[in-house]
Amino acid sequence: MKSLIIGLIILAAAVFSMLPPDKAGLGWGDEVLKFLKGGLPVIAVLIGIIAVFIGIADIKDRTEAKKEEHEDKQ
Secondary structure (H helix, E strand, O other): OHHHHHHHHHHHHHHHHHOOHHHOOOOOHHHHHHHHHHHHHHHHHHHHHHHHHHHHHHHHHHHHHHHHHHHHHO
């Protein structure tokens, strides 16, 4: 329950910070968009690397399972 309340407070603070200054916000919307534009390629590369590692591990698991299945049949 405590973490839910803290999460809602942080979410409200984030929304407040992106509101324009004339609507009682901090006006950080442009900076947030610049950060997202700059960070998106980096995040995409990291997700791609993780996906490749997961794919390699999946292939290894499949080959090991086939070997075990073949050994069990004999």
